[in-house]
Amino acid sequence: xxxxxxxxxxxxxxxxxxxxxxxxxxxxxxxxxxxxxxxxxxxxxxxxxxxxxxxxxxxxxxxxxxxxxxxxxxxxxxxxxxxxxxxxxxxxxxxxxxxxxxxxx
Amino acid sequence: xxxxxxxxxxxxxxxxxxxxxxxxxxxxxxxxxxxxxxxxxxxxxxxxxxxxxxxxxxxxxxxxxxxxxxxxxxxxxxxxxxxxxxxxxxxxxxxxxxxxxxxxxxxxxxxxxxxxxxxxxxxxxxxxxxxxxxxxxxxxxxxxxxxxxxxxxxxxxxxxxxxxxxxxxxxxxxxxxxxxxxxxxxxxxxxxxxxxxxxxxxxxxxxxxxxxxxxxxxxxxxxxxxxxxxxxxxxxxxxxxxxxxxxxxxxxxxxxxxxxxxxxxxxxxxxxxxxxxxxxxxxxxxxxxxxxxxxxxxxxxxxxxxxxxxxxxxxxxxxxxxxxxxxxxxxxxxxxxxxxxxxxxxxxxxxxxxxxxxxxxxxxxxxxxxxxxxxxxxxxxxxxxxxxxxxxxxxxxxxxxxxxxxxxxxxxxxxxxxxxxxxxxxxxxxxxxxxxxxxxxxxxxxxxxxxxxxxxxxxxxxxxxxxxxxxxxxxxxxxxxxxxxxxxxxxxxxxxxxxxxxxxxxxxxxxxxxxxxxxxxxxxxxxxxxxxxxxxxxxxxxxxxxxxxxxxxxxxxxxxxxxxxxxxxxxxxxxxxxxxxxxxxxxxxxxxxxxxxxxxxxxxxxxxxxxxxxxxxxxxxxxxxxxxxxxxxxxxxxx
Amino acid sequence: xxxxxxxxxxxxxxxxxxxxxxxxxxxxxxxxxxxxxxxxxxxxxxxxxxxxxxxxxxxxxxxxxxxxxxxxxxxxxxxxxxxxxxxxxxxxxxxxxxxxxxxxxxxxxxxxxxxxxxxxxxxxxxxxxxxxxxxxxxxxxxxxxxxxxxxxxxxxxxxxxxxxxx
Numbered sequence: 001x002x003x004x005x006x007x008x009x010x011x012x013x014x015x016x017x018x019x020x021x022x023x024x025x026x027x028x029x030x031x032x033x034x035x036x037x038x039x040x041x042x043x044x045x046x047x048x049x050x051x052x053x054x055x056x057x058x059x060x061x062x063x064x065x066x067x068x069x070x071x072x073x074x075x076x077x078x079x080x081x082x083x084x085x086x087x088x089x090x091x092x093x094x095x096x097x098x099x100x101x102x103x104x105x
Numbered sequence: 106x107x108x109x110x111x112x113x114x115x116x117x118x119x120x121x122x123x124x125x126x127x128x129x130x131x132x133x134x135x136x137x138x139x140x141x142x143x144x145x146x147x148x149x150x151x152x153x154x155x156x157x158x159x160x161x162x163x164x165x166x167x168x169x170x171x172x173x174x175x176x177x178x179x180x181x182x183x184x185x186x187x188x189x190x191x192x193x194x195x196x197x198x199x200x201x202x203x204x205x206x207x208x209x210x211x212x213x214x215x216x217x218x219x220x221x222x223x224x225x226x227x228x229x230x231x232x233x234x235x236x237x238x239x240x241x242x243x244x245x246x247x248x249x250x251x252x253x254x255x256x257x258x259x260x261x262x263x264x265x266x267x268x269x270x271x272x273x274x275x276x277x278x279x280x281x282x283x284x285x286x287x288x289x290x291x292x293x294x295x296x297x298x299x300x301x302x303x304x305x306x307x308x309x310x311x312x313x314x315x316x317x318x319x320x321x322x323x324x325x326x327x328x329x330x331x332x333x334x335x336x337x338x339x340x341x342x343x344x345x346x347x348x349x350x351x352x353x354x355x356x357x358x359x360x361x362x363x364x365x366x367x368x369x370x371x372x373x374x375x376x377x378x379x380x381x382x383x384x385x386x387x388x389x390x391x392x393x394x395x396x397x398x399x400x401x402x403x404x405x406x407x408x409x410x411x412x413x414x415x416x417x418x419x420x421x422x423x424x425x426x427x428x429x430x431x432x433x434x435x436x437x438x439x440x441x442x443x444x445x446x447x448x449x450x451x452x453x454x455x456x457x458x459x460x461x462x463x464x465x466x467x468x469x470x471x472x473x474x475x476x477x478x479x480x481x482x483x484x485x486x487x488x489x490x491x492x493x494x495x496x497x498x499x500x501x502x503x504x505x506x507x508x509x510x511x512x513x514x515x516x517x518x519x520x521x522x523x524x525x526x527x528x529x530x531x532x533x534x535x536x537x538x539x540x541x542x543x544x545x546x547x548x549x550x551x552x553x554x555x556x557x558x559x560x561x562x563x564x565x566x567x568x569x570x571x572x573x574x575x576x577x578x579x580x581x582x583x584x585x586x587x588x589x590x591x592x593x594x595x596x597x598x599x600x601x602x603x604x605x606x607x608x609x610x611x612x613x614x615x616x617x618x619x620x621x622x623x624x625x626x627x628x629x630x631x632x633x634x635x636x637x638x639x640x641x642x643x644x645x646x647x648x649x650x651x652x653x654x655x656x657x658x659x660x661x662x663x664x665x666x667x668x669x670x671x672x673x674x675x676x677x678x679x680x681x682x683x684x685x686x687x688x689x690x691x692x693x694x695x696x697x698x699x700x701x702x703x704x705x706x707x708x709x710x711x712x713x714x715x716x717x718x719x720x721x722x723x724x725x726x727x728x729x730x731x732x733x734x735x736x737x738x739x740x741x742x743x744x
Numbered sequence: 745x746x747x748x749x750x751x752x753x754x755x756x757x758x759x760x761x762x763x764x765x766x767x768x769x770x771x772x773x774x775x776x777x778x779x780x781x782x783x784x785x786x787x788x789x790x791x792x793x794x795x796x797x798x799x800x801x802x803x804x805x806x807x808x809x810x811x812x813x814x815x816x817x818x819x820x821x822x823x824x825x826x827x828x829x830x831x832x833x834x835x836x837x838x839x840x841x842x843x844x845x846x847x848x849x850x851x852x853x854x855x856x857x858x859x860x861x862x863x864x865x866x867x868x869x870x871x872x873x874x875x876x877x878x879x880x881x882x883x884x885x886x887x888x889x890x891x892x893x894x895x896x897x898x899x900x901x902x903x904x905x906x907x908x909x910x
Contacts, residue, residue, distance in 0.1 A: 058864050
């Protein structure tokens, strides 16, 4: 627990981070930027897991362990996404979302 | 009696049609003629065998000729209403088989000579076979719908054959005219069929024609505009029959149909197809007779009588010999209709029906002979017009004699065939309707007059200058002429009343001597008048034509019927009705459809942005949707 | 004291997060993200989850961010200005996000969390035991699955990024 800080303040912080991520995901045009937004969303949820674990169930460790898993999965996801982006760049010379739409036609 | 072999009669010509039609380029003309003639020969033999079988082998059952029916359900609508396919063998269909096969065989043989050297020789025989198939199917039909199918098939083959010389604009116009006019009449036929099907619950001739059956007994159950609906149905069916049989006012196609090759005119437009209307009325005769005390039948009688008179008057003035024969055909068909119209049902009362069928039979023989003879003349002088002919009796001896026989037959001079049948018609008319009787006698005189007018005009009179001397036609053409000439004499002696009567019982016909004497006298007067007018070159005819003045002009122009039709169709229908309908169609109907289409395109243009295919747009919609759903669940969802 | 540190961290994280999603320079965007991730590690330190904070720093700060920087350097000019979405779309996204924030906060603040007062320290050993225990509430199976997943992801990333041999 953080002295003088209630759970509400921390949850407010994560909510803000989460929706900033959503906003970024919707508005950015670049694949790497979208990836950054996704990282923001994920981290907001990781913090939520940990905070709820700490404030409500201090004797349990599930939240922490889930956070570890999420971080692992996020790392794997980032690695794959970066691989795809680089491959895409090789294929079409761009990582803009608009450029990838040529597949549709 | 196993009647299934009768299926061969129509199907052999169909097979010939397919064989010749599909191998049009591959079969040599000389071979195709033989194929056509041989196929029809088999059909003819089978037809005669059928006639023999029907009339003599089972003969009468309890003194009545019963129809023999072979029926197969084709389309089932209700328990009683179905469209069947099959054979209906009774006295008149057997008679028609004999007529159609005989005339068709003669025409086939004749065409081998007449059409020699024509580019479409094989095609011609294919069409002839198609027509023969359709005609056989028509006479063998078991129900109204089957007859309608073949009815349209003969219409199509008639169209094809009239337009056979398809490089000639007048032939194309005539083919279209024939097709459209008969098609228009067939619309009435179709509506009549539907009315019959709806109100009687059956299309089947056997059920419809049963005098004790429900369709006849219950005729008064529903009425429309003062008449029973069944009567309306019968009248509409008669409209179809009138279209095919060139009754007033649907006759305008028949004279123009003479644009086709002459054998076609002989086969289709004199002997077989045009009598289909008469046959149709005869086929439904019990209905016509019993429903509403024969109201529809009296209409048939008057239409027949008036058409007969009308056509005979026009025939006097025409100069194209084929057209004279066409109007003569129309006049004789009117005779048959009239005879049907004045007929009764039981026993001796049925003399009109019998006479009509008898006249159909004899008329087929001598009218085909007249046409084929005319064809022979045209073949010799290369013209249709009376003014180009004259004094041909030395050049065309066989044609001359056979034509004379046919002309005497149609004029009703004993002992030729026409005398016997015409006499029966006049007897029937005399007993039932005096007015129609006098019309009939007058027409008989006119018939004799116009027929001998062209006879004398062609074979007597002054010899004309010909490009090359006319010579007699080849044997392939004269042999059918001779056969038909013999038939025109002998068929009158067939005791027709024993076989063909409305109730199937048969009776013994007697010659009514006073009436016969009157008819013959009138006929002879007609012939003598023609002899005076046309035997020698003189200007008597012109003088009298002038004396009749306006009336002659009217008759010469066929009473302006074509012009009336043109006025109605071109001026009133096309400009008045059709134009406004077309405007309505373009603006309102098409407009509505176009607007619906345009609006759809417009709307989809507007909303297609939603379906952008961009992941982020979907994500936005998804997040927005989730937020909205969460709000609904939290704030508005109350248990 | 901890209170002020938290507020400092919180405001700077929000500011950097907004900067990360709005910056028109790719590289800066990544670095702003790094600051947010480090801030999150700081919060883990504040609530005494030192091991988690360490993981956060190594995996995110050390792994993911470096990977992103490499990819940015591979595919972009450093000076490249990024295009932004259309204004109306950004406004719509902002409105949707704002409504979402409002709804979430409203839900959070109306709910009474049964908070347990504690200042417990969790050691790495506890986490390790829990992670490798195969008794009740043990996570050994997910742990193994995650390790296989990571291996598969690694191989997959190599295969994809390598592309076809031409």
